Amino acid sequence: MNSLKSFFFSIAILAFLYLLTGCNSDADNYYTVDDFYSVEKIDAHVHLNVMDPIVIEQAINDNVKLITLNVNSGRVPITHQQDVATQLKAQYPDQLAYTTAFSLENWDDSEAWQQQALDYLEESFERGAFGVKVWKNIGMELLNEDGEFVMIDDPQFDPIFRYLSDEGKVLFGHIGEPHNCWLPLEEMTVNNDRDYFANHPQYHMYLNPDYPSYDEIIESRNNMLDKNPDLVFFAAHLGSMEWSIEMMSEHLDRYPNMIMGMAHRIPHLQYLAQEDYDKLRDFFITYQDRFVYSTDLMHYDESVPEEVRQLAEQTWREDWEFFVTDNELEVWQVNGSFKGLKLPKEVVNKIYHENARNRMPGIGI
Numbered sequence: 001m002n003s004l005k006s007f008f009f010s011i012a013i014l015a016f017l018y019l020l021t022g023c024n025s026d027a028d029n030y031y032t033v034d035d036f037y038s039v040e041k042i043d044a045h046v047h048l049n050v051m052d053p054i055v056i057e058q059a060i061n062d063n064v065k066l067i068t069l070n071v072n073s074g075r076v077p078i079t080h081q082q083d084v085a086t087q088l089k090a091q092y093p094d095q096l097a098y099t100t101a102f103s104l105e106n107w108d109d110s111e112a113w114q115q116q117a118l119d120y121l122e123e124s125f126e127r128g129a130f131g132v133k134v135w136k137n138i139g140m141e142l143l144n145e146d147g148e149f150v151m152i153d154d155p156q157f158d159p160i161f162r163y164l165s166d167e168g169k170v171l172f173g174h175i176g177e178p179h180n181c182w183l184p185l186e187e188m189t190v191n192n193d194r195d196y197f198a199n200h201p202q203y204h205m206y207l208n209p210d211y212p213s214y215d216e217i218i219e220s221r222n223n224m225l226d227k228n229p230d231l232v233f234f235a236a237h238l239g240s241m242e243w244s245i246e247m248m249s250e251h252l253d254r255y256p257n258m259i260m261g262m263a264h265r266i267p268h269l270q271y272l273a274q275e276d277y278d279k280l281r282d283f284f285i286t287y288q289d290r291f292v293y294s295t296d297l298m299h300y301d302e303s304v305p306e307e308v309r310q311l312a313e314q315t316w317r318e319d320w321e322f323f324v325t326d327n328e329l330e331v332w333q334v335n336g337s338f339k340g341l342k343l344p345k346e347v348v349n350k351i352y353h354e355n356a357r358n359r360m361p362g363i364g365i
């Protein structure tokens with residue numbers, strides 16, 4: 001009987017010690033604001049289109065590596081973007097990776113266009129690109145010779161995406177727009193969308209009902225993915241599904257090679273954190289292998305370098321606080337306050353660097 005007593009006593013002592021050490025488990029399981037520097041971070045979506053290294057230097061200070069994306073948006077010629085990216089990469093080989101973009105000029109000359117795109121991609125991969133970005137002009141801007149919108153599942157793209165899939169290159173897709181784009185300004189959920197579409201009415205689909213619908217654009221993207229099941233697809237901007245946790249979950253289940261970048265959509269997540277905090281947090285934990293941190297930071301000739309540097313520093317630190325703490329937070333993009341997600345360390349590590357490296361072959365940083 002005595003030995004039974006001492007057995008229970010030992011159990012009680014052990015339980016007490018467990019509870020005591022349990023007090024430290026928060027520090028073991030979660031990062032704090034002060035851990036910002038110590039954790040390696042990759043910002044997988046920036047646009048560095050100037051030789052000024054101010055953002056890269058800030059990134060080094062903040063323990064952030066960068067992926068700069070060439071983009072066929074007409075703002076800067078893609079050949080120039082690629083020259084800048086390769087020169088920056090030569091100077092900062094461990095700090096920077098880049099993806100290329102192909103031109104859509106000469107689209108109506110189908111075979112010539114395909115050959116020209118494939119040649120350009122081959123050259124880009126020889127120069128060090130590990131992926132390719134396609135932009136929302138596919139599905140929302142480019143018309144074929146019959147005056148129809150060219151969609152991302154157009155068979156003319158098939159050999160291009162097949163080539164990327166065969167070569168193990170990553171396709172970054174900014175296809176479509178946030179769901180807010182199809183709503184009037186006053187019904188949009190976040191202020192950054194309200195600002196952007198007020199200033200870019202040509203992309204505000206609520207005003208352009210003759211354009212492809214939200215559902216048609218998503219369907220075309222899915223058709224393209226169905227044709228290329230092995231292609232690694234980086235769904236930029238949460239794949240334009242930022243408004244619905246159900247929709248994002250369904251697509252992540254359906255497309256195992258889809259990973260999600262969150263650039264410019266973190267405010268949408270913060271809005272969702274206001275709506276249903278537990279559901280959003282569970283979503284991140286369930287799909288922890290599928291998210292890649294990214295911001296869409298832009299540095300162009302017309303930018304003020306010091307402003308870009310400050311925005312980079314501010315954004316990286318604000319986002320860090322959102323993901324690692326449960327502080328009550330406010331940002332200009334979202335009306336009202338919201339709580340940080342306080343994700344466990346292993347989830348934060350995945351989002352901030354492991355997923356980018358494990359999921360995207362050849363990033364080399």
Ligand SMILES: [Zn+2]
Nearest residue numbers: 045047071296
């Ligand atoms: Zn971008």
